[in-house]
Amino acid sequence: MSQTLSQHIPAPLTAAVETALQQAFGTASITDVSLLAGGLSASPVFKIIVRDQPYVLKLGKSGSFPANLKLAADAGIAPPLHYHDTTSGISISGLINNKPLRNVFGPERLPQELAATVRAIHSVPYQATADNLQETIDGMIAGFRKSNILSGPVIDECFSNYDIIRSKYPWNDQEQVFSHNDLNPSNILCDGERIWIIDWDVSSLNDRYIDLANAANFFVYGEEQEKAFLDTYFDGAADEYKAARFYIMRQVGRIIYSMLMFQLAAQAKPKDYAHNQEMEGFTLQEFRTQMGAGTLSLATYEGQFMYGKALLNEAVHQMRTPRFAAALAVIG
Template sequence: MIPEAKQSVVKDALQSTFGVSEYEDIRMLTAGLSSALVFRIVVQKTPYLLRIITRTDAASDPTRQFDCMQMAAKAEIAPRIWYTNIEDRISITDYVEAQPLPIEEAKTKLPKLLRQLHSLPPFPKVMNFQDTADIFIRKFQEAKILPENMTEELIKQYSRIVAVYPRNDEDLVSCHNDLKPENILFDGERVWLVDWEAAFLNDRYADLAVVANFLVKDEEDEADYLGSYFGEPADEYRRARFLLARQITHMSYFTVFMLFGAKGKPIDVSIEKLDLDFRSFHDRIWAGEISLISDDVKIQYALVHMEQMLRNMRTKRFEDALNIVSRHQMNDL
C-alpha cells in the first residue's frame, strides 16, 4: 500500500517517533483531490495520520506546507504533529475521528476559527487568489472547452470585478486556501483544519468565500457570518468586497473543475438539462452525499458555479458592490 520507495523512510519515521518500525494497521484515505498519499495508521493501538507528498512542484513544497501546518498546530487549529521530514516529504499527525458537523453549529464555529487562522504569523507568499483565477481562466479559454457565446457574459462581467477589486499586499493574511468539507474535521467538540498543501499568504476573503459556499444561504446569514468573523457588524465595504470575492471564487471553481472534468478538451453540454441548484448541491457535498471524484460530477460542479455567478452578476447588489469597492479604492489613492 505504501510505495516501495517510501517504505524505509516510513519505518525510520515510526522508529524515531514511537520506537517501533511497524504499524499495526493501515488504511488508505481517498477523500479529496490531492495528489498526496494519505493513510490512517495504528501504532501501539493509537490511530495517526500518515501523509506522503508525491508531487515535486512548487505548489506541493513540503517546506512551506510543514511550516504552515506547524504554526496552525501550535495554535491548535491543526491536529498535533508527531513527525515531519522535508527531504522524505512525509508527516505523521494525530488522526481525527470525524463526526458530522451540523450546518448551524458550523455557522458558529467556523467564522471564529477563520479569524484565528488569519491572525497567525504570516505564511509564505505564493500568489493572490486573483492570480490563481487568472491562470485558470486563461487555460480554460485556450482549451475552448465551451462555446464562446456560452461564457461571453461571464468573462465580460468578471473583467469588471478585476478592474476594481484590490490587490494590496498589506491586506494579505495566513490562509488555508482549500477549505472544502474534507479538510474541516469535527471531533464532536472542536473543529480542526487539515491538509495544508495549499496554505500561503492570501486575501482573507478567499477563505471566507469558500466556506460561505456551504454556510451562507442569504443576506441574513451573510451578516451573521461576517459579523462573527470580524467581531462586529460588517460595513458596506466589507460586504461589497465579500460579494465580489465570492464571484472570483465562483469563476475560479468554474474554470478549474471544467478543465479537470473535461480533461482540457471541448465538450458539448446543455446547461438547461442539468440540475444546477447551488444551495442543494453544496448541502449534499457537506453531507457527504456528493463526491467530486468523477469527471461528470466535476463538470456539473463547474456549471453550478457558472450559473450561480451569472445569477449574482445580474443583480442590483452586484452593481452596487462594484461601485462601493471602486469608490473605496479611489479614496485610498
Template sequence: MIPQEKSAAVTLGLNETFGVTEFEDIRDLTERPGSNRAFRIIVRGSAYLLRINTRPGDMTRHFTCMQAAADAGLAPRVRYVSTEDRISITDFVEAVPLPATDALVRIPAALRTLHALPPFPGAPFNTTCTFLLNKGPALDGFLQKFRASSILPENETEELLARYQQVAAVYSRLDSDLAPGHNDLFKPDNMLFDGNRLWLVDWEAAFQNDRYADLAVVANMIVTNELEERIYLQQYFGEPPDEYQRARFYLIKQLAHMFYAMAFLTLGSSGKPIDRSEQVPAYSDFQRRFWAHEVSLADNQAKTVYGRIHWEQLSQNMRQARFDEALRIVSDRNTIQEGTRILLPSAP
C-alpha cells in the same frame, strides 16, 4: 500497502516518534490515483494519520504552516515530519458530521484565529480565486485558453469575462489585506469536526493570501441567505460587518464562482464544449450534498457539474442589483484610499 520506496522512511518516523518499527494496524485512506498517500495507522493503541506526499511541492512551507496551525490549536497535533522524505504523522481525527448551522459559527471563528497568526511563507503558484487578480503570463494563458475552448457559448463566455474584468478592476486597486491562508477549504474534507472541536487539515496549499479568499469559498458552500451571511461575518470580525466588508466579501465570492467555473469546466470537459442537455442540480442542493460528503469531485462528470453549478449561480448573481452595488461601494473605497495617498506627504 506502504510504497516500497517509502518503507524505510516510514520505519524511521515510527522509531523516532514512538520507539517502534511497525504499526499495529493500517487502513489506506488515499482518495484516488495521483493523490498524496494517506493512511490511518494504530500505534500503541492510538490512531494517527500517516501522510506520504507524492505530489511535487514545497514541503518546508507545507510543514511550517501545518505546525503553526497545530500550535494554535487549529490543526491536529504534529508528531513527526520529514521534509526530505515528504512524510508526516499527526493525530487522527475521528470525524462526525458538522451541521451547516453550526459551521456558520465554528468555521469563521477558526478562520479568525488562523488569520491572526504570524505571516505564512509565499507560494510559487496561486491555486485560489485570487489567482484571477495576479496579472501576468499565467493568468493571460488561463483566460485565453478558456475563451478559445468554447466550453460555454460565446455570448456567455464574453459575459463572464466582462464581469470578471469589472471585479478585477476594482478589487485589484484595494489595499492588500493579506493573512495566513489555508487556501483549500472549498473541499469539506479539509474541515473535520470531532464532536467537540473543528480541525483544519491538509496544509499543502497554505500561503499568505487575501483573508477574504478562505472566507468566500466556505461561505459559497454553507451560507444560503443574508441573515446567515451576517452571522458568519459577525463571528469572523467580532462585530457586525460594515457596508464595505460585506461588499468586498460579496465580490470575492463572485470571483470564486468565476474561478471554480472556469477551472472545473476546463478540467471536466478536457477543454471541449460541454453537453448542456442534461440538467444540473440547483446550486444550493449540490453544495448541501457536497458539504454532507454525499458527492465528490473525483471524476470528470462530477467536475463538469461542479463547474456548471458555479456558472449557473454566477449567472444569476451577475444580474442582481447587489453585484453593481458592491462594485460601487468598493470603487468608492478605492477613491477614498487613493485620495488619502495623494494627500499624504512624500518621504524626504
C-alpha cells in the same frame, strides 16, 4: 517495515516512512493502513493504526513540505502533528473522527464557529511572500479556455463580469494574512466539539477574503447567517465595504472552484471528447440533491463536470443581481 504498509508505500519512500514511524512512535509496526479519499490534494494520504491508535500519514512531494502545517498545528488549528520532515514531505498527524458540522453546531451556531476558526487561521503570524491571487485566477481561466471543454454565452458573461471585478478589486492592498486557500468541506473537520482544518498544501499569505468566501460558499446561507459570520469574524458589525468585498469574493471563489472542477473533468476524457455544452438547469441545489441521493460523486467525471457548471451558473446568477452592481460601486 510490515508487509501491510509496504504494499501501499512507493519503494523510494519506504525507508523515509520507516524512519518517520520509528521517530514518532518508537516502532515501524502498524496493524492497518488504508487510503483516505475525499480531498483534492495530490499527495497520497493514509489512515494508519499504530498501537491501536489511528493516525494520518501523508506523503507530500519531496522538498515541498509546507512548514505551514506545523504553524497550524502549533496554533491548535490543525490536528496534532507527531512527525514532519521538510525534506521528504512526510507528515504524521492525529486522525479526526469527523462528524457533520451542521449536525454538531446547527444553523444558528455554525456561522460563528466557522468564522472564529477562519479568524484563528488569519491570526497566525506569517512572514513569507504573498501569492499573487490575480495571476493565479488568470492562469486558471487561461487553462480552462485552452482546454476547450466548455463555451457559450454563459461562459462569456461570466468572464466578462470577472474582467470588471479584475479591474476594480483591490488585489494588492494590506488585507494579506496567513490563509488556508482551500476551505472546502473535505478540509474542514469536526470531532463533535470543535473544528479542525487539514490539508495545508496550498496555504500562503493571501487576501483574507478568499478564505472567508470559500468557507461561506459551502456553509453560510441567507442574509442572517452571512451577517453572523461576518460580525463574528470582524468582532463587531461588518461595514458596507467589508460586506461588499466579501460578496464579490464569493463569486470569485465560485469561479475558482468551477475552474478546478473543469480541469479535473478535462483530465478524465480524451482531448477530442465532445463535452455536453448545455448549461440550463445545472444549479447548486440540483447538484446537492443528486449528491445527497448518491447519484453523483465528485470522484467521477460526471460529478466534476456538473459541479463546475453549477458553480459557474451560480456565479453568473449572483453577478446579474443589483447587489453585485452595488458591491462593485462600493469597492470601486
